[in-house]
Amino acid sequence: MSDWPEDALMQRFSEATSSEGVMVFAEMVDGELLNVGRELMGPGREMADQLGVSLTAMLIHHDVGSAPQDLISLGADKVVVVTDPRLEHFTTLPYTRALSDYLMNVHRPEILLMGATTTGRDLAPRVASRVDAGVTADCTKLSVGPFYHRKTKTVTTHMLEAHRPSFGESKLACIMSNPQQLWAPAMATARPGIFVAPDSDSSRTGEVEDFTPSWSEKDFDVEVIDVRRGGGERVELGHCKIIIAGGIPCGQTGFREIHELSESLKSKGIDAEWAASRAAVDAGYAPSTRQIGQTGQSVRPPIYIAVAISGAPQHMAGMKDSARIISINTDENCTMVQSSDAAIIGDYREVLPSIIEKVQSGFTFGL
Numbered sequence: 589m590s591d592w593p594e595d596a597l598m599q600r601f602s603e604a605t606s607s608e609g610v611m612v613f614a615e616m617v618d619g620e621l622l623n624v625g626r627e628l629m630g631p632g633r634e635m636a637d638q639l640g641v642s643l644t645a646m647l648i649h650h651d652v653g654s655a656p657q658d659l660i661s662l663g664a665d666k667v668v669v670v671t672d673p674r675l676e677h678f679t680t681l682p683y684t685r686a687l688s689d690y691l692m693n694v695h696r697p698e699i700l701l702m703g704a705t706t707t708g709r710d711l712a713p714r715v716a717s718r719v720d721a722g723v724t725a726d727c728t729k730l731s732v733g734p735f736y737h738r739k740t741k742t743v744t745t746h747m748l749e750a751h752r753p754s755f756g757e758s759k760l761a762c763i764m765s766n767p768q769q770l771w772a773p774a775m776a777t778a779r780p781g782i783f784v785a786p787d788s789d790s791s792r793t794g795e796v797e798d799f800t801p802s803w804s805e806k807d808f809d810v811e812v813i814d815v816r817r818g819g820g821e822r823v824e825l826g827h828c829k830i831i832i833a834g835g836i837p838c839g840q841t842g843f844r845e846i847h848e849l850s851e852s853l854k855s856k857g858i859d860a861e862w863a864a865s866r867a868a869v870d871a872g873y874a875p876s877t878r879q880i881g882q883t884g885q886s887v888r889p890p891i892y893i894a895v896a897i898s899g900a901p902q903h904m905a906g907m908k909d910s911a912r913i914i915s916i917n918t919d920e921n922c923t924m925v926q927s928s929d930a931a932i933i934g935d936y937r938e939v940l941p942s943i944i945e946k947v948q949s950g951f952t953f954g955l
C-alpha cells in the first residue's frame with residue numbers, strides 16, 4: 589500500500605473532503621445507552637488521536653439522562669444531544685433528519701461510526717445517501733492509513749481503513765472510501781461485542797451541545813403505537829460467569845440440554861447463559877444474537893464450556909480470553925481441546941446429562 593511513485597500527488601483525506609473529526613452515533617434504547625456505542629468510543633478515540641482531531645458523540649432520544657457524561661468519561665470531547673418527546677422510540681425519518689442535518693449544517697466529520705444494530709443498519713444507509721457517502725458495514729477492525737489511486741496517481745493519507753469479512757466470509761477485506769466529492773464522511777458500522785469499551789475516566793471533561801434539527805411535520809408521519817421485543821433481541825453475554833456454547837453436532841437435542849444446563853446453573857444463583865458456534869447458528873440451532881466469535885460476540889467469562897466445538901480461529905477469536913476453558917469433545921486433538929484448561933473426551937450425549945445432574949445436586953464449577 590505504501591508503493592507509489594515519487595511524483596504522486598499527496599493529499600490528506602480531511603483536506604480533500606473539507607471535513608474534520610471523528611464522530612460516533614451512540615444509540616439509546618429505553619433511556620439506556622447501548623454497549624455498542626460505548627464500544628465504538630475505543631476505535632473512535634484511537635483514530636481521533638492518530639489523526640489529531642476531536643471525537644464527537646451524538647445522542648438522539650427523548651431523554652438522554654447521564655449518557656452525555658458517560659460518553660465523555662469514555663473519551664468523547666463533545667457530545668451533541670438531540671432531544672424531543674417524539675424521539676422515545678426509533679423511527680427512521682426523524683433520526684435521519686437529526687443526524688444528516690447536523691452533518692450538513694454544523695459539523696462535517698471525516699469519519700462516522702455506528703453500531704450494526706437494527707437501528708444502525710436502517711439509519712446508516714439513509715444518512716449516507718443524504719450526505720453522499722458510502723458505508724462499510726459490519727467491520728471487525730477500524731484504523732487509518734494511506735491509499736494510492738493508480739488512475740489519478742494520488743495518495744490520500746489519513747483515510748479510514750474499514751476491515752470486514754468478505755467473499756462468503758473467507759477473506760478479510762480492507763475498504764477505503766475514495767474522496768471524489770467535496771465533502772462526505774467515511775462511514776462504517778460494527779456489530780456489538782466486536783470492540784472492547786475503553787475504561788471509563790470520570791475525571792475527563794467535555795462539552796455538551798444541544799442541537800435542534802429543522803424538523804418537518806412529515807418526519808413524524810410514522811407513529812409508534814406499541815413496542816414488543818421478541819427473542820431475536822441481542823443477548824448480553826459479556827457479564828456472564830459461565831457460558832455454555834454448543835457446536836453444530838449438538839443439533840436441537842444437544843442445544844435443549846445446553847439450555848437446561850444453563851437454567852440449572854441459574855437456579856443455583858450462577859449468572860449463566862448459553863451460546864453457539866457460527867456453524868450451529870447457520871444450521872438454525874441458535875439465533876445469531878448468541879453467536880460467539882469473530883463475527884459474533886466476544887466474551888471473557890470466568891468459565892467457558894465448549895460443547896462439540898472444534899476451535900476454528902474465528903470462534904477462538906471471540907472466547908480465547910476466557911479465564912478457564914472447559915471442552916467436551918470426541919476429538920482429543922482438536923484445537924479447542926488443545927486450548928482448554930480441562931477437557932472431557934467423549935460424546936456430549938453421554939457427558940451433558942451427568943453434568944446437569946451434578947449441577948442440580950449443587951455443583952457450580954467452583955463459583
Ligand SMILES: Cc1cc2nc3c(=O)[nH]c(=O)nc-3n(C[C@H](O)[C@H](O)[C@H](O)COP(=O)(O)OP(=O)(O)OC[C@H]3O[C@@H](n4cnc5c(N)ncnc54)[C@H](O)[C@@H]3O)c2cc1C
Nearest residue numbers: 757835836865866867881882883896897898902903918936
Ligand atoms: C470470515 C469468517 C468468519 C467466521 N466467524 C465465525 C464466528 O464468529 N464464530 C464461529 O463460531 N465461527 C465462525 N466462522 C466459522 C468457523 O470457521 C467454523 O466453521 C465454525 O466455528 C465451526 O463450528 P463448530 O465448531 O460448531 O463445527 P465443527 O468445526 O464441525 O466442529 C465440531 C466439533 O464437534 C466435535 N464432535 C462431533 N460429534 C461430537 C459428539 N457427539 N460429542 C462431542 N463432540 C463432538 C468434533 O470433534 C469437532 O471438534 C467464521 C468463518 C469465516 C470464514
